[in-house]
Amino acid sequence: MMRRKELFEMDSRGDYFTWSNKRIVGTIYSRIDRVLGNVDWSQAQLNTTIKILPPSVSDHALLYLSNHVPPRHVHRFQFINCIMWAEGYKDVVKSCWDLPLEGSTMFVLWKKLRRLQPVLRKLNKPLICAKQNISKAISNLIKA
Known part of the structure; x- marks a missing residue:
């Protein structure tokens, strides 16, 4: 059966x-x-x-x-100031920011920031990797 x-x-x-x-x-x-x-x-x-x-x-x-659903690990967003001098930064931010949205002022601001986050993550990634490599190199020099 x-x-x-x-x-x-x-x-x-x-x-x-x-x-x-x-x-x-x-x-x-x-x-x-x-x-x-x-x-x-x-x-x-x-x-x-x-x-x-x-x-x-x-x-x-x-x-x-x-x-049991395992909890999602949320990676916090980290903005690195030197990203503002990256090539295409202003164009990417402007194109993402200028897309129309409707709602309250706070809602529009929140949605625009949420929409901008993955775009900035892509620009941030090489800089964060470089920052981590510098930190590792400094710690290796201190240990040596």
């Missing part, structure tokens, strides 16, 4: 067995509790993990399904 419905058992972490009879003598362990999924669900839920927790009061283990 599982093949017909294209279901499969999802991978899990933790204990292998999900049930025990909780007897001291003649203990029986079994894996009777499972999480099933299909390809579509699995692809839509890429960050889903299943952890089998140790049983406590019940004779069944708790299957903990978590859809």
Whole structure:
């Protein structure tokens, strides 16, 4: 039936067995509790993990399904003053700034700055790399 419905058992972490009879003598362990999924669900839920927790009061283990999305690392924008003397700086800023926008004054300002940020990042990148190389060279000279 599982093949017909294209279901499969999802991978899990933790204990292998999900049930025990909780007897001291003649203990029986079994894996009777499972999480099933299909390809579509699995692809839509890429960050889903299943952890089998140790049983406590019940004779069944708790299957903990978590859809943890790792936090995005946000790179802060760094404006380097010497970028103003880069070739084409004024033209790039002017062309980006002059595009029309409607809304409140603060909204327009915010949107224009947001629109300008990726353009300035491209101009900034070689300068930031040069700045990092200079910092590394200075620290190497100090160590030597």
